[in-house]
Amino acid sequence: MSLIYKLTEIIDDCRTEYQQLKEEIAEGYIRTFKIEEVYGESSLAEKNILAWGDNLEWMKYLCFENQVYGKVKLIYADPPFFSKADYKMQVKIHSKGAEGTVKVKQTVYTDTWNEGIEAYLRMICIRLLVMRDLLTEDGCIFMHLDWHVVHYVKILMDEIFGMDNFVNEIVWNYKSGGTSSRHFARKHDTLLFYGKSSQYYFQAQKEKSYNRGFKPYRFKGVEEFQDETGWYTLVNMKDVWQMDMVGRTSSERTGYATQKPELLLERILKSCTKAGDLCADFFGGSGTLAATADKMGRNWITCDIGKSAAAGIKKRVLQKKASFIVLRESFNAESMSDVQVQIKKQDEKYSAELKSYHLKEEYINTFGEKERELIHKLIHTDSLSLIDYWSIDFNFDGKIHKPQCVMIREKESLEKYTEGISATGMIQACSTDVFGNVLYKTFKYAME
Structure with missing residues (x-):
């Protein structure tokens, strides 16, 4: 027909x-x-x-x-x-x-x-x-x-x-x-x-x-x-x-x-x-x-x-x-990445600093041979170059990410450090890499 x-x-x-x-x-x-x-x-x-x-x-x-x-x-x-x-x-x-x-x-x-x-x-x-x-x-x-x-x-x-x-x-x-x-x-x-x-x-x-x-x-x-x-x-x-x-x-x-x-x-x-x-x-x-x-x-x-x-x-x-x-x-999707964020408390403030980034091998294998070699090299030499933007919610409520600080890459430049005051004792980092992978990491601290 x-x-x-x-x-x-x-x-x-x-x-x-x-x-x-x-x-x-x-x-x-x-x-x-x-x-x-x-x-x-x-x-x-x-x-x-x-x-x-x-x-x-x-x-x-x-x-x-x-x-x-x-x-x-x-x-x-x-x-x-x-x-x-x-x-x-x-x-x-x-x-x-x-x-x-x-x-x-x-x-x-x-x-x-x-x-x-x-x-x-x-x-x-x-x-x-x-x-x-x-x-x-x-x-x-x-x-x-x-x-x-x-x-x-x-x-x-x-x-x-x-x-x-x-x-x-x-x-x-x-x-x-x-x-x-x-x-x-x-x-x-x-x-x-x-x-x-x-x-x-x-x-x-x-x-x-x-x-x-x-x-x-x-x-x-x-x-x-x-x-x-x-x-x-x-x-x-x-x-x-x-x-x-x-x-x-x-x-x-x-x-x-x-x-x-x-x-x-x-x-x-x-x-x-x-x-x-x-x-x-x-x-x-x-x-x-x-x-x-x-x-x-x-x-x-x-x-x-x-x-x-x-x-x-x-x-x-x-x-x-x-x-x-x-x-x-809502769907169950395994995270393809991991990010290391260092949280420190200094007096009344908390600081957050990006330290390193990693992509899982199963995700890297979705690329061609040349791309895989390049990504592996970047992970070992400059892993944070794979981060496109990230944000920090110093007052995370346990449900929704409402960041006070958003850092967006401008070519080689990406601010890797920020600080703020936490009233909840919960801090959440959200990172997005250059391929669109999103990762949330939550940190809990006892309130004094």
Whole structure:
């Protein structure tokens, strides 16, 4: 049977699955996510959430909690593109030793889909059904894809959101990638823009439209402007957007393979949200939605199942001094690392100092031969070069890590010492290495 005939079956099956999911939630959904970390002011942190885990389970959790059900103003979805490829990121390790700055490739996610395009479309379809219910009545969704499957996903979205609620097919045109001698260069992605209803919020943005010959028209009632290029008018923005990808030397570059530029998200947020609105990205990736939303005064929810993605998002928003909470899906995962932290008491203060770091052999063996040799050498010569950032909670309550001190690496520089006052007698250190491995260590002291 051809795929076009399978689409009806996919939609019907996913609707049935979604009804079962809603019944499961109504009967008392068991929590699979728990709060592990809080950064910044607690009252502000509650408005921004980073979740590490499966995005469908996370959306089920949000529906069960009922705090954001029907309250998300904008969803930006940037799922895998069905590209049949594995995506790696270059992890930069800055060592003060003889190694200097080295790079290690790490797989961040796979987009291979051994069961074929039908399995991919089922994955997208069930999630779209849940996303629709999370949106406000005047909310909207942007689905970011490319030539591989955007035409099939539009059919799914027409069924789920309604053809009448389709707003725009936006073409993001860029310079990078896509060259071949067998076809025209593939230089664009496609964003499908739908409202939940006809009442979706939208504020048209303006762009320059240069006059012919760059000369003034002097039409009556038409306001004209001039810049170094020539004369222009301001018109409503078109649905073809020309902007560059994140360049190798860009200050916002994280190293994540499919990172999207903040300018792209700024344009979407300006058009479809206001300050204080709640935005969500359930395929968090490099964290561009969270970073941009925080910068623009929007509240945000983001999620990713990959540990390197979740760790990268956390670092990115920490660098922006954001207040947020971190939730993690409950699963039994053995720690792949160990960190030595020396805690000392001096008068009324405690000090914490990083001493060494170690990765388990079974984890190191997941890398290639050259990478394994490099990691072994770094562990023996400069093990702390593997730490990307760490934090200390001097007043750990036994449940949630609420650090007073956060130390983030800047190339070769990482502050390894900090101090503070403990009112609880419990101190917890949380370290995150360059590969996304997170480790908590708790120290208990008798209070005098």
